[in-house]
Amino acid sequence: MAAMTSHLKIDFVSDVSCPWCAVGLGSLEAALRRLAPDVTAELHFQPFELNPQMPAEGQDTVEHLNQKYGSTREQQAQSREMIRQRGAEVGFEFSPEGRPRVYNTFNAHRLLHWAELESPAKQAALKKLLLKAYFTDSQNPSDPEVLVRAATEAGLDAARAREILASDEYANETRERKRMYTDAGIHSVPAIIINDHHLISGGQPVEVFERALRQIAGAQPSTVVTA
Secondary structure (H helix, E strand, C coil), X not given: CCCCCEEEEEEEEECXXXXXXXXXXXXXXXXXXXXXXXXXXXXXXXECCCCCCCCCCCEEHHHHHHHHHCCCHHHHHHHHHHHHHHHHHCCCCCCCCCCCEECCCHHHHHHHHHHHHHCHHHHHHXXXXXXXXXXXXXXXCCCHHHHHHHHHHCCCCHHXXXXXXXXXXXXXXXXXXXXXXXXXXXXCCCEEEECCCEEEECCCCHHHHHHHHHHHHCCCCCCEECC
């Protein structure tokens, strides 16, 4: 019997300051390439803030991770190298020195909300450009110039992006969308929700995504995969 072609709706709940979200996105896209053309998908990037109270100037990363998790500089270096290797496996380049500071990402999420209204493909491009700006190029994802440059490179209108960032536009919508996912029990990211029903949590290896997506596309029972 011929293989059934399935089209999946995928909500990728994440933050642009989350390294495992970059790894997870790379793994998910690699899995989808393996499954094509039998399985296709449209990705929608949903907001999650790891540090919603972070001030505009940000915080030194070593200090932040020590305060949040109690990790030492040495432990952070080991974790950073592990994540760098996982990223390299799926084609994402992390700066070997790591991100120098942690920043507030709310404006990035507002811009991503607008980008989705323009085009899911442009939203996906913007998301990947923001992850690269932060983790590969060590840029500040709360800097309006960084955000506008990424939006322009993603094919979005620069003047409109500046207009949004200079206002509170899409702030309420972004907060409501974020609250919807936290109210649904999403408290860590990445959280990948397929067809509003199946959950895959964490920056899983490509093989895990491939197996889960294949099962879901074949209308198997609910799938929950956790890190």
